[in-house]
Amino acid sequence: MRRSIQQIMALNNGRAVYNDSRMLVFDHPDECWFHSADFRLHVWSHGALLEEERVPSPAAARERVFLVQKLDGLYVDIALFESTAIITRGSFGGRCTQASLKPTDVEALAAHYRKLGFQHVYGWNVSRERLLKRELRLTQPGLLRAEQVQVDGAVRLTVSTRVVGTEKTVDEERTSFASREEAVAAAEQRLFALEQEGLSPFTLSMPQSTQVNPEPPGLPPVALTAFARPETPHAAVDAAVARLAELHHKLRAGHFIVELLQPDADRDRLDSMGHGSRFFRDLHAERFGRWLRPAEAPTEGSSFEYFVRRYGTATWVVKWAGKVPTHYSGNVSGGGQCVLDVNADEYNVRGARESPGATPARDGGSPCLPWRLA
Numbered sequence: 001m002r003r004s005i006q007q008i009m010a011l012n013n014g015r016a017v018y019n020d021s022r023m024l025v026f027d028h029p030d031e032c033w034f035h036s037a038d039f040r041l042h043v044w045s046h047g048a049l050l051e052e053e054r055v056p057s058p059a060a061a062r063e064r065v066f067l068v069q070k071l072d073g074l075y076v077d078i079a080l081f082e083s084t085a086i087i088t089r090g091s092f093g094g095r096c097t098q099a100s101l102k103p104t105d106v107e108a109l110a111a112h113y114r115k116l117g118f119q120h121v122y123g124w125n126v127s128r129e130r131l132l133k134r135e136l137r138l139t140q141p142g143l144l145r146a147e148q149v150q151v152d153g154a155v156r157l158t159v160s161t162r163v164v165g166t167e168k169t170v171d172e173e174r175t176s177f178a179s180r181e182e183a184v185a186a187a188e189q190r191l192f193a194l195e196q197e198g199l200s201p202f203t204l205s206m207p208q209s210t211q212v213n214p215e216p217p218g219l220p221p222v223a224l225t226a227f228a229r230p231e232t233p234h235a236a237v238d239a240a241v242a243r244l245a246e247l248h249h250k251l252r253a254g255h256f257i258v259e260l261l262q263p264d265a266d267r268d269r270l271d272s273m274g275h276g277s278r279f280f281r282d283l284h285a286e287r288f289g290r291w292l293r294p295a296e297a298p299t300e301g302s303s304f305e306y307f308v309r310r311y312g313t314a315t316w317v318v319k320w321a322g323k324v325p326t327h328y329s330g331n332v333s334g335g336g337q338c339v340l341d342v343n344a345d346e347y348n349v350r351g352a353r354e355s356p357g358a359t360p361a362r363d364g365g366s367p368c369l370p371w372r373l374a
Helices: 004-009 105-115 180-196 234-252 269-272 279-283 305-308
Strands: 024-028 031-035 041-045 048-050 062-070 074-080 085-091 098-103 118-121 135-141 143-152 155-164 167-175 200-205 255-257 314-316 337-343 352-354 371-373
Touching: 004 031, 041 098, 041 255, 048 337, 074 098, 074 269, 085 105, 098 105, 098 200, 105 118, 135 180, 143 180, 155 180, 167 180, 234 305, 234 314, 234 371
Parallel strands: none
Antiparallel strands: 024 031, 031 041, 041 048, 062 074, 062 118, 074 085, 085 098, 135 143, 135 200, 143 155, 155 167, 255 314, 314 337, 352 371
16 A cells, blocks of 8 residues: 555655655655655665765766666666765656665665566666666756766767856767777766766656667566467457456556456555546446456357446556557546556447457467457
8 A cells, every 4th residue: 555645754754745746756665765845856765764865976887787667767777886886766857866885785776676676777778769868967056057978879979058147058969989888988987077077967868769779688478378269259358358367467567457456455556556546446436346257148249249248348557558559548537547448338339340350369369359449
């Protein structure tokens, strides 16, 4: 269950916290990230409170251990030096906080965040298509200086922005190197030089790449049941529902099927997705648990009619869908961001009919619901 504002204030040594929906950044029994009353990122981890601060780098980092939690847009960046390490926790496009770390503690800390759902990526790119752009800033009376550094393939790109009074200048520099390793080393040297000039880490973002970049190792595949090929459209409906149920139970983070949840028993899972509110529970009151007790239904009529008689609705809510199109269930933001939402009572399905090209899935494939909405 998500911590209440009173519990988070207790973690913050009794002090006030940011009192709106942006207060809580990450919540786990062993760890909590939240914003203080002045919107600084505080991290409670392993029983200790870490307040937002900056730790100067002693040199250019020789290596980075970088982990991301894409569902909430969070990262853990561990820069390694000869005799110390610096860990930066933050949200992409948001605030960050730093702390010193013993190099001997790095492996255990990385394992801790993997258990919390973070994934290892590279220190300068999270995928082939997405880079890591680091921004450092220096703010003085009458001066704002922002420096951005990123590596794309074997190219180091820096963007320097200065605002002096009302005058703003922007300079961009692209430097090509013989290898990506040389570009990364040059980027680390640039970061250290900027800190020597008085700038400090401000935020990270994930811009689109234009060059070829290495693909970080992916998560281990989840073993799914190999379904036999359904012989009828009605059997394909049952197989599709079984596949969704399997995904719901085996992949427990970042999504759920409303019809497989019980509001009270599954409160933690609803809270983890930001849907523990009374509004969400009331909106989907008739959908909760429907697949846990499917009705007996004759296999006659269209597959859509069979689905409605047996299962009623389908509400697949996700936290982050990437490039997959989504919409809000019930056409309201509080209804949940869905990749699938089937409800004959709510949406106009008078034109629903069997798709002429619908073919049940082959053995081992993912069966799909054999209808479409015209």
